[in-house]
Each structure stands twice: as C-alpha cells, then as structure tokens.
Amino acid sequence: MPDRYEPASFEAKWRARWAKAELFLTREEPGRPKFYCLDFFPYPSGAGLSVGHCRNYIPNDVVARMKYMQGFNVLHPMGFDAFGLPAENEAIKNKTHPAPMIDRYAATYRRQMDLVGISYDWSRSFKSSDPTYYKWTQWIFKLLYQRGLAYRANAEVNWCPKDKTALANEEVVAGLCERCGTPVEKRQIPQWFFKITDYAQRLIDDLDDIDWPEGIKAMQRNWIGRSEGIEFELKVAFDESGQTSFTDQLAALEAEVAEEAGGQVPGAVAEKIATLEAKLGIHAQKVGADPMPITRSDDFAIKGKPLTFRVFTTRVDTIFGVTFCVLSPEHPLVDEIIKRAPEQGPAVREYQVQARRKTDAERTADTKDKSGVFTGGYAVNPANGKRVPIYIADYVLMNYGTGAIMAVPAHDPRDFDFAVKYDLDVVPVIKPTEEYLAGTSLEDYCANPKNHVPVFTSKDSVMMNSGEYDGLTYEEGTAALGQWMEGHGIGERKIQYKLRDWLISRQRYWGCPIPVIHSKDGEMHLVPDDCLPVYLPDVESYEPADDGSSPLAKISDFVNVTDLDGKLGRRETDTMGGFACSSWYFLRFCDPYNDEKPWDQERVNYWMPVDCYVGGAEHAVMHLLYARFWTKVLFDAGLVPVKEPFQKLKNQGQVLAMTPYRHPKQGETLAPGEEGVLISFKEAEGIPDDQKFYRWARMSKSKGNVVTPEEAVESYGADALRVYELFVAPFDTDVQWSNEGMNGAVRFLSRVCKFVSDHAAHYDVGWKAEIDAVPAEGRSLAFRRATHQAIQKATEDIERFAFNTYISAMMIYVNTLSDLTKGLQPNRAEKLAISEAIESLVLLMAPSAPHTADELWESLGRLGFTYGESWPKFDPSLTVDDTVTIAVQVNGKLRDTIEIEATADRAAMEAAALESPKVKVYTDGQTIRKVIIVPGKLVNVVV
C-alpha cells in the first residue's frame, strides 16, 4: 500500500485497467435516472492540449463520475469539430491534406484526455468530417430547406480576403475577421442562409427557462437585439419653405385615388377622406401647425407617384423634435430624389462612392466623426406637417430597420453630433430634469440646446413643444402617437431585431457539402436521401480561389451530375461553415452508430436535454445560438423532445501563465493595448531585470507559455493536476498556474495515502453491518461526525460546481482524521468509525483523484473500481455537533465566544451570554435594551 502519492507507480496501471474493463462505456440500465454530461465539441488543434484546456474537462469529469456513483446512467462523450477554416488553414500551412492531419491531431487530444483520466466513452466518438456524420448534417440541411429555413440569396457579405471566404456576421469582430484579424470587405455573392431570424423571439423567450450564466443570456439577448417601436411613412417634398398641412396630404391622396380610378373619386372613398379631413384639421390645430387652405401641392406628384420612405423609431414621443431625416447611402430612394433634385446629384454620388469604399472596420473606427450630405429632398413630418431636409449619411445602416431614420438631435447623441456638424436645428421636445439642467434654466436650454452636452436621452420625463401631447410620459406619448398613426394608416407598431440570418456558405474545400443540385433551367433540387451523403471529393489540391468561387467548382467530376432522368446539373460547390456541423453533435452522441437515420427517437428522448454543458464563454453568441436554433427547428419537426438543448451551462475560467515581456527598444512601437514585446523564457534569461517584466497571460502556443498535460503529469501526476485545477480557484474564474500550487496538491494526496495506509490495519470490510449497533461516543462519534460532514459538504459542493471548496473540505477531513487518530489505540467502536472514514475518504476522493482512489481501494483488499461503488450518503443526525461555539456581541461588537449545548434554547443562550465576564465589563452599569438571539449562532446584547 502506498503511504505517499507516487503517481508513477500506479496511475498508468489504472488507466490501462479502466480501458480494458471498458469502464466508461455508456450504460442504459433500466430503472436508473439519466445524466448527460457534455463538454464543448473541440477543434483538435495541432498544438495539442495545454493544462489550460483541462480546466474544462476535469470538473465536468468530477460531476460525471459522482453522478455515476450516485446511480445515474451517465452519458459523457467526446468528439471532434473537424471541419472548418482552422483545420483547413492549418493544413494549407503545413502543405498537407486536412483529413489525415485532423486524424492525427484528434488522436493526440484523445491521448492527452486519457492521460489525465477523463471518463469519456470513446466508443461513441466521431469527427464532424466523418461521412457517417456529415451525411446527417446534410439531411438536416434538407429539413431546414424543406421548412423554408434555408435559402440562397445574392447578398452583400463579409468577405475575408485572407481566408478567401464569406463569413457570418458573428465571425466579424469590429470589422475584422475573427480568425485572422484581416479587415473584411464587402462582396456581392450568391450565398446560403439559414433563416434564424424566424426564431428571434423564441430564442429570446426560452432563455428564461434554462439555467445558464446570466452574462451569456444577456449577450444573446443583446445580440438578437429586440426593440419595439413604430415604423411609419414620410412623404418627400422638394420645397423647403412650403408648409404642407394634413389637408394637403389628403388632397394629394385624393388626387392619387382619382387617378387610379380614372378621374372619378368613388363616393365611399370621398366620404372617408372627408371624415379624415375633419379629424386631421382638428389635430393640426391642436398641435399648432398652420391650418393651410386646401391647395394642390404638386410636390408629391411630380412625374407620377408621390415619393415616400419609411422610418423605424423607438422614440416616436420625440417626433415633434425631428429637424432632419437621414437615409443610408445605399437607400433606393436616393436615386429617385436626385433624379428630381439634380443639383445635389454630384455631391450625393460622390458620397455614395466613398461610403461603399469604406470597410466595416473603417466605418466603425470613426464612429465619432459623422459625415453626410444633403440630398435636395425634404421630408414631411406627419405629426406637424413641417418639412425637414433629407440627408444621406453612413451612420445609418441599410440593413437595420428601414435604412432610414427620423433625426431628433435634441434627444439622440448621434443625430446631435450630425446636427452640430452641419448646422441643423435642434428642437428639444422632452422636458429635461432639474438634475440635467444643473443650474441653468429651461429657457436657456430651449434657446441654446447645442450648449448642453451630452444630450438628454432619458425616458423618465414628459413631452413638451408637442402640441396636444405636451405633458405625456414616454409610455403615454408612445401609445397615443402609435394609435394615431395606426388609426390614420401612417404607420404601425413593429418589433425590430438586430439579429440577421445566419450565413453558412463558405467558398472553401474543408466543410460539409451542401446537398443541392442546380439544374440547367436555373432551378434548385435537393439531393435525394438515398444519394446522401454528398461526399467531399478526395483531392490533392484544395486551395481557395479569391474570385469568390469554391475550390470544389474546379473539380468537374464533383460538379457535373446527371439525375435519374438524364438531365444535366451542377452541384452546389459552397460548403457549410463549421458551426452547422456543431449545431447537432449532442444529438448524435445519443445514438452515434445509427446508419438508418440521424438518431433513433427513443435514444434522444431518453438522453436529451444535456444536463450539464461545460465550455468557454467565447462561444456565447455563435455555437450556443445556432445550436439552440437547430434544436428548435428539430423540435418543431417533432424529431427531438426538447425546445432547448442545454439545460445547464457553465463557463470555466481560463488558465493564465506567467509570461515574459520586454520594454520596447528605441524606435519600436507597440500595438494599442500592448504593454511590451512578447519574448520567450530563453530570451528573458539573457535580459537584465529592469528591461523585462512578467504578466499573467492566457496559455497559448503563440505566447510560448504553455504547460502541457504531459509535462504536468510527468512532474506531479495526473491526480495532482486534477486536484490542483479543482482547488486553485472557483470554477468560473481565471487561475494563475503555479508549480508551488501543484506541490500543495501532491502533499495533500500524500496525506490521504498516509492516512489510509497508517490505519488500514484497523479497516474492517464488514463495518457497515455493525456500526449502527455499537453506539458512537467520544472519539468514535467525532470520527463519524467528521465523515458525515465531509460527505454532505462534498456532495453539495460538487452539485453546485464549487470544486474548490469540495477539495478544501477533503483537506479539512484528512486533517481532522489525522488529529483524531494521534496516539490512538482504537477500541471496537473506533475501529468501525475509522473503517467508515477510510472508505468514505477514498470514495469521496474518487471523482477528483480516481487513480489514487482505485490504488487505495485495491490496497484495502477491495475488488473492482471505485467508479462502480456507491457514492457515500450522509446521515443528517451525524452532521451536527452537540456543542456549538456562539458569538456574544455587545452593540454588534464581538466581545466573547462561548461553548454551549447545541440544543440550548433562547433563554439558556441569553443567560449564558450575560454571565460571561467579558460581556459584563460592557454591560455593567448599562441598561439592557434588547437582546437579539440567533439560535446556534450568536447573542447580541444592546445596551
């Protein structure tokens, strides 16, 4: 029996035995509840795993192991996200084919995961690039297509010139390619999209039902970006001075109707217009607009149809403060306006060209500096009939809302900046608070709104300068104006989302082929089920072209197909982005060998949802949103029993390592945000202290600060690595790697071994049958209490993902047991209690230090594995002590602590507290006003 932790002597042996016994094969034994424990689907990088990656696998492994011991059927699988740009780029760099490369890398991952003893069921493993898997990815694509959720459209997309492919919106960060940092360009290419926008509302709503970190939920809500507002129509005029009353607008409408009806206005329509006229006239007077005589303004009807455009706003309560409107440079109305107001044409065209040339990165870089140009047209504010100039500016985005806005510079900072720059009016229409005015008067604010920065944007105030709407709150004003607009057909309430459809086409080789054939007549056909999968052709050369076409397009054997009727067609040559493949892998794990269908319904009904999903927070809005979307589609199709795939989600913290930097040399410049120049540890040795410094940085190959699992296991042992990573910090916070900390874990495991080996002689396998018959008292009771308290703490802590305090409780347990056994010649009761303690200790340690636990288990003469044993249960009556230490406070200040019977009632506690000489010092000569008693905790005497 080992009396200290000697990993080299037994860890490898146990891993081999677990493998031989197929210990972690998923069981579906009837009568046991299920638990699905899943880690994020990793892309197997060529750099291999670092101890940083283990921080996600180890804690979830502890959960999986405990759940199994508690009697659950546990599904704990692992596979590899093999398709996609990272793999393909790596293969190109190494001048090799991605398929064998990925196989090699995945094998390394598996070896490393096995090395630290993760209890995966490898029999269920697959790679997303396996044809047996991607066949079903294609099958689901077809399902989406059939349900109207996959479509091809010619669209302006984010094009990464380095990766030579289109990217999804989620893969573009601040205008740069998320993967390689290259500024993305815009390109018009036919692309495949999934219609995730159809599910926007459900993707928000169902977040309420799942146990995820609030931060991730917030990020998803934010990304989906729901906003409620009103979309309404404005008419375009070409004369600034002319006021157009509502009656004018009605007259124009009448003319329009008459034109369509062949010169004669139908009676019913005329009547309707008359009533509207009456209503509108009253309204116009109320809001203070000039009641203009009915004249036929030809502004609206020059050369045919009147020009109109629609805007979306969440602040219709500020509509009386509109002083200009802005169209996005790409807005189709712009052409129409300059056709009719040609004098602004050249300037407008020039600006459009400039805007187009800018990349998203440039556009976002100068968000402060607004630019734009007047179009020559005016918009008529439907609320008050006022005409305001129409500008184009690139701060208005074509792909959000209607691509046009009403600008209220008094209450919107962006509009304000623009108004200041182009000397446009600012008309306050929301009464600012006293706090905002900060001393100056309301008159001064209204007279010189441009002197008041930042602008007043709060919704917690009332309307002013808004005619009959003055004094209404945001809610009231929005409701009243919304009703008015809807009543008069000017606009309607609407909900907008920022979320756009998910672009899945990649013009690259290494991805799942899209099962579509384009026939000669331009129609698209899905590849029939019995022809799936569409195999990715095995080719020598697969480098991407930069003309926007996929490398598959050059492979004529792949492209040219003939259908059953002998008709010629061309295969779709784009492949699916990697996120498609990882949007359903958790379903395949439930039934990975099925070659009839993607999964057997019963298997998925049994295992889904995932009970505990663990991975990094960086996938907050990509994988996690896409997987939720697919699950909902599959739910709607009746193929999965759950609306949400991941019931509980946990994000682990990163592992940071000390990383050397040096100060920049003369002439060297640092990128923004950089503190110094990254150097290797070797370089650092040769540099004097005052020229270098160390920072904690995320472990990564590029930083040269990686500690591999092999190194850690070699120097300290796998169980030490596991215990260290569990103990060093809470699960979700970043940790700083330290060799000293690893030594602490080694010492602790040695103390566990020492305790067990020192007292193995007293171990009685049959303790369970006898222990309750021998009354525990004194030391034996103390043993039993320590044991049951440890069981309770360990169970609850693992359940709530508090692995650091679980390990801490184990340390306390071992320390307590060691203290209790000092110089002990145990009697029968004590021997039984020690037996219980030894066995509980080993089993409680099993999820975190499984090798050591099994080694000790065997040394105790037990057969099999701790994995197959039952998780210890605690007896609540044995978790409480009979005396407690209570705090005695005077006026809330701690003055004494006293030992007292745990069962002491309030009166006894009070009496004991008041008797304390230390308390008397403070209470003598004082009047006791009140005594607060918290049973079992404290007494507070108020004098």
Place this chain on the structure above:
RNA sequence: CCCCGGGUGGCGGAAUGGUAGACGCAGCGGACUUAAAAUCCGUUGGCUGUAAGGCCGUGUGGGUUCGAGUCCCACCCCGGGGACCA
C-alpha cells in the same frame, strides 16, 4: 458610451445579513538529519500592549439594520462583451 462580471492578508481564495480571512501557497520558528531535500509540529491581517486585552480592517463615500464583505445609493479601479442597431 452601453451591458455583464469582479475589487477581501505577501499570494490563490473561504464566508444562507450573524465570530471576516476557512483551505492552500509563500514566509517565520522548531523537531528529525552529519547536512540538505522530504516529512512532521507551531506560527503568520495591521497597529498597540510584558500580558490579558484594546483599536483598526473586505476599493472610496454615504445609507438601511441590533448587526453589512454580503442589502440600497453615488463614485473610483480592474477584467470581459457589445458598440453609430434609430
């Protein structure tokens, strides 16, 4: 600018509104050793005091409470995310 986290000894961290600093690391003192490593025992928030003890102490300032690391308000700092989304 907005939205999330988070600021506790020399360090990592613990603490259902109820004894702040559990547990570990590092340090210090001691035992064992020819010596060192390893191990074991003791000790370790600051100030003050011979001691018993006292005072201060969880980013800053206020508040609620018998009692605040924990709840509320304002602010400062650090980390992450989103950023012209109308």
